[in-house]
Amino acid sequence: MNRVGVWRFVALALALLAGPRLAAATPPNIVLVLADDLGFSDLAPYGSEIDTPTLGALAREGIRFTNYHTAASCAPTRGMLLTGVDSHRNGVPNIPETISPQQQEHANYRGTLGHNVVTVASLLQDAGYHTYMAGKWHLGQTPDLLPFRRGFERTVTMADSGADNWEQKAYIPIYPRANWYADGERTTLPGDFYSSRFLVDKMIEFIDANAADGRPFFAYLPFQAVHIPVQAPAAFRDKYQGVYDAGWTELRKQRLARARELGIVPPDAGMVTMSTTGDWASYSPEMQRYHARRMEVYAGMVDAMDHHLGRLVEHLKRIGRYQDTVFIFTSDNGSEASGGDDVRSLGMRLALRLNDYSNDYDTLGEQGSFNSIGPSFASAAAGPLAFYKFYAGEGGMRVPLIMAGAPLLLERQQTDAFAYVTDITPTILALADVSAPPGRYGGRPVEPMVGRSLLPLLRAESDRVYGPDEPIGYELAGNAALFLGDYKLVRNRPPVGDDQWHLYNIVTDPGETRDLAGQMPQRFERMQALYEQYAVDNGVLPVSPDYDQASQGVYNALKERFTPQILLLVLTFLVLLPFWLFYRYRRA
Amino acid sequence: MNTVLKVLVVLAGLFFVVMGLRWAVDPAGAAATLGMPLLEGAARSSQMADIGVFFLAGGLFIFTAVITARRSWYHVPALIMFGAAIYRLIAWLFHDAAFVVDGIAVEVIVGSLLLFAGARLARD
Known part of the structure; x- marks a missing residue:
């Protein structure tokens, strides 16, 4: 032992x-x-x-x-x-x-x-x-x-x-x-x-x-x-x-x-x-x-x-x-x-x-x-x-x-x-x-x-995990959010989202039906600034404007899965090309 | 008849070239096609080099035969095919390998096809 x-x-x-x-x-x-x-x-x-x-x-x-x-x-x-x-x-x-x-x-x-x-x-x-x-x-x-x-x-x-x-x-x-x-x-x-x-x-x-x-x-x-x-x-x-x-x-x-x-x-x-x-x-x-x-x-x-x-x-x-x-x-x-x-x-x-x-x-x-x-x-x-x-x-x-x-x-x-x-x-x-x-x-x-x-x-020793001024940032493939107290700043990219920031109170309005950006411009701006800070602090890389998650998935999959086949096709063509040229030359 | 024969020979050649090149770009897939694992280290080096070049050379000999229309060029890949079939038999008879009847059949058929094509298509 x-x-x-x-x-x-x-x-x-x-x-x-x-x-x-x-x-x-x-x-x-x-x-x-x-x-x-x-x-x-x-x-x-x-x-x-x-x-x-x-x-x-x-x-x-x-x-x-x-x-x-x-x-x-x-x-x-x-x-x-x-x-x-x-x-x-x-x-x-x-x-x-x-x-x-x-x-x-x-x-x-x-x-x-x-x-x-x-x-x-x-x-x-x-x-x-x-x-x-x-x-x-x-x-x-x-x-x-x-x-x-x-x-x-x-x-x-x-x-x-x-x-x-x-x-x-x-x-x-x-x-x-x-x-x-x-x-x-x-x-x-x-x-x-x-x-x-x-x-x-x-x-x-x-x-x-x-x-x-x-x-x-x-x-x-x-x-x-x-x-x-x-x-x-x-x-x-x-x-x-x-x-x-x-x-x-x-x-x-x-x-x-x-x-x-x-x-x-x-x-x-x-x-x-x-x-x-x-x-x-x-x-x-x-x-x-x-x-x-x-x-x-x-x-x-x-x-x-x-x-x-x-x-x-x-x-x-x-x-x-x-x-x-x-x-x-x-x-x-x-x-x-x-x-x-x-x-x-x-x-x-x-x-x-x-x-x-x-x-x-x-x-x-x-x-x-x-x-x-x-x-x-x-x-x-x-x-x-x-x-x-x-x-x-x-x-x-x-x-x-x-x-x-x-x-x-x-x-x-x-x-x-x-x-x-x-x-x-x-x-x-x-x-x-x-x-x-x-x-x-x-x-x-x-x-x-x-x-x-x-x-x-x-254990009811506190009522919240994060204070009303403690931000939590989030980003995934360009879709982004920042939570601050009861509020959420959110941006969803196309095809379903509009790529614009919106502000919601997700405690009273979890369905995100009432955009508060116009009513609370100071909070809206502050939360955008906090999100930018989150992105810098955590090394969030921007996605390109034409990035589409589904298309990227298909592209990556084709590249990963079919690169050997494409390479094989190209190599076969290159190897047989001299034979074909020689054949044409002989016939001419 | 000769055209059909030539097409069959070219297809066989194409198969061998592709198989040989596959050992260069997708050795794991090529190994799996032949029912073997991809080996490690020096064994992988020999596996890729020897088997890959076996197929690639066989295919290139076939195309050379078709282009030059010389009988001896048909005999070279035919010899490789029959040699492979004989080695499969030796492996089965003396070294506990499985009797791979499909592989032997393909090699004998392609070898015979090449001999026959040499007799029919060669101009020397």
């Missing part, structure tokens, strides 16, 4: 001898659950019609945040969530798939988690925690960047932006295959794979493997649900047959009404109609049926995620670890609008067929099907908020956050205090009584955490 081992043994012996008093001070287990592309009102405790009993129970026993914000896209959120460091300083200001080549030249614009930051998993592992991860990573997939080398003791992880939920298959052709890894090595999925079930099974397996030693664990469970392709087992998707027949506009109204009742938004909260929302009545009955089915599958996928999360909760109760466990559930960004509402076009069907997918009504949600909910239902899923994933509107950034567990010592059940994704790591560290690294870690300098512990808020 080495010296560290001896001291751990002594500490454990003392803890056992000291009995309940010291045992109560044992750091709690922490289960951090991240849904993918889950909209603000997609859970029952946030106003949804979708059956989510597990999360409902956690919300009842714990606390709901109604003003929690994250990045509007996947990887930047994950980077900030796990480090407490701003995305422009931790290497992940955007997803790597859509960063322009010019920006990629900058060290902090690679789209992979830099070695200038330390993950919460590393810090907890150093403090004696077991650290497990089962789910999506998307922060780099070279060996040194995989979670197995970023503080996680046991991992099973999908390294891409998404993947099929039924089999090991890339969901879009930018990936030659779905890149799954187990403990740092490539792995293959079992034949009976369904993502949410598999990830929870693996997490239970990891927890059980070390349950006997009594050490606390940190379990990071980033689900694939409900990222595209939206897929769900029949038992779950068929539960929602007929629920969405009235269409997206009606659903958005229902979500608003329910959110008002629950106090998730103010009683007089309004909402805008997004320009991308289609006119439900203009669709044929056949297409209405089709679109409703898309949403039924989506609801089934959310339901299935909740069901499998429930298995983990029940398992922890069964093995006696529930009482000393803290659960944190959130989403990586708002609802996903990609896929469009014209998904049955010939072009779309052919494109899917080329990728060995179909979006036929009868098989929607099954293996081999490719489903999305499109911008109209995405607005309902984000309802009553404006915009959705990728955009800096509330629908892209405001997501559910539920925290529960006896070790939290909660004094509140709901809060409308502003909180941000970088606050999660400091909160976890505070729970575990672990300090953030003081500027250096592992012999190298690291970025300081900018987030704050939410514990004083949870």
Whole structure:
């Protein structure tokens, strides 16, 4: 036994001898659950019609945040969530798939988690925690960047932006295959794979493997649900047959009404109609049926995620670890609008067929099907908020956050205090009584955490996390925001945004319906100046005026995926050109 | 008949040139096509050089044969094809390799095609 081992043994012996008093001070287990592309009102405790009993129970026993914000896209959120460091300083200001080549030249614009930051998993592992991860990573997939080398003791992880939920298959052709890894090595999925079930099974397996030693664990469970392709087992998707027949506009109204009742938004909260929302009545009955089915599958996928999360909760109760466990559930960004509402076009069907997918009504949600909910239902899923994933509107950034567990010592059940994704790591560290690294870690300098512990808020020791004059800046692909007190300065780029700054009071008007820029010119100007300062302080690189995230993604994908083929074509031409010229010369 | 034969020979040559060049620009993909992993270090160097040039040279010999219309140029790539088939048999018989019937068949067919083309198309 080495010296560290001896001291751990002594500490454990003392803890056992000291009995309940010291045992109560044992750091709690922490289960951090991240849904993918889950909209603000997609859970029952946030106003949804979708059956989510597990999360409902956690919300009842714990606390709901109604003003929690994250990045509007996947990887930047994950980077900030796990480090407490701003995305422009931790290497992940955007997803790597859509960063322009010019920006990629900058060290902090690679789209992979830099070695200038330390993950919460590393810090907890150093403090004696077991650290497990089962789910999506998307922060780099070279060996040194995989979670197995970023503080996680046991991992099973999908390294891409998404993947099929039924089999090991890339969901879009930018990936030659779905890149799954187990403990740092490539792995293959079992034949009976369904993502949410598999990830929870693996997490239970990891927890059980070390349950006997009594050490606390940190379990990071980033689900694939409900990222595209939206897929769900029949038992779950068929539960929602007929629920969405009235269409997206009606659903958005229902979500608003329910959110008002629950106090998730103010009683007089309004909402805008997004320009991308289609006119439900203009669709044929056949297409209405089709679109409703898309949403039924989506609801089934959310339901299935909740069901499998429930298995983990029940398992922890069964093995006696529930009482000393803290659960944190959130989403990586708002609802996903990609896929469009014209998904049955010939072009779309052919494109899917080329990728060995179909979006036929009868098989929607099954293996081999490719489903999305499109911008109209995405607005309902984000309802009553404006915009959705990728955009800096509330629908892209405001997501559910539920925290529960006896070790939290909660004094509140709901809060409308502003909180941000970088606050999660400091909160976890505070729970575990672990300090953030003081500027250096592992012999190298690291970025300081900018987030704050939410514990004083949870325990009613304070009413806010950030004071009314403490700004929080945000930028992703040119969409930008600055939060200051109850106000938000926001700019959304085309095609959905107008590229202009707007000012909203997001506490009284979470739907961003009343632009206050004209009424509050001084605040408007001050917040713009604060945003400029944020951009300078954090090395935010501007995007070119013609930057379009989708087009850049396609360009990068073509470059990444087809450069060898294009090069091969050119080389073949060059090699055979002399033969052709000689042949022509001989014939002449 | 001769035109069809010439087209078949050119297609075979094109396949070999592309395969050879692929070892230069996408060695992992080229290796996977042949059912092998991409090796590491010095082994990768030999793997890329020897296999890549095997295909590239075979293809260039075929195009040289078509352009010059000389029988001996048809015989060179044919010899390479039959040689590869024989080495596959040796690998199977004496060194526990799999019996890759597809590969042997392709090499024998292309080799025979080149011999036949040499007899029909050569002008010397």
